[in-house]
Amino acid sequence: MSLRIKEDDPNLITVRLDGGGVPIFHYKGNPFTGIVFENEKDGTLGWEEEYENGYQEGWYRGYHRNGNKHVEYKSHNNLTIAGTYKEWDEDGKLIESF
Numbered sequence: 001m002s003l004r005i006k007e008d009d010p011n012l013i014t015v016r017l018d019g020g021g022v023p024i025f026h027y028k029g030n031p032f033t034g035i036v037f038e039n040e041k042d043g044t045l046g047w048e049e050e051y052e053n054g055y056q057e058g059w060y061r062g063y064h065r066n067g068n069k070h071v072e073y074k075s076h077n078n079l080t081i082a083g084t085y086k087e088w089d090e091d092g093k094l095i096e097s098f
Contacts, residue, residue, distance in 0.1 A: 003027070003034030004048075012036065015054070022078040024054045031055075040065060049075075064090045 005012050005027060012032065014023040025032040031054035038046045044065055050058025056078045062071040068091070074084040087096040 003032075005032070005034060005036055007036050007038045018055070018078045020078060022056050024078075025051055026054060064088075066090055068092045 009027075011028045013026045015026050016024055018024055025036065027034075033052050035048050035050055037048035040046045042065070044067065045063050047060065047062040049056055049060040052058065056075045059072065059074050061069060064070045069086075069088050070090075071088075072084075072086050074081045083098070085096070085098050086094060089095050
């Protein structure tokens with residue numbers, strides 16, 4: 001089972017930023033593997049991203065306040081994989097993809 005940790009969890013530490021400015025996370029002293037997420041002030045899910053061994057590895061998903069997806073892309077070693085980026089408007093209509 002994958003850990004789901006809020007970005008503001010005091011045990012989740014940014015040990016440094018990679019060359020592109022993406023955080024490299026440790027959790028309780030070890031490279032973090034799992035999902036980091038943040039809720040909006042109203043409690044709705046704002047975004048979530050997958051990490052493996054401290055690096056962004058997997059899917060990033062950002063959400064509109066109504067719960068619909070806003071942005072989605074897949075990363076490997078903190079770099080976006082070409083062809084995986086998608087963006088939707090609040091009504092769920094795809095507006096960009098590359």
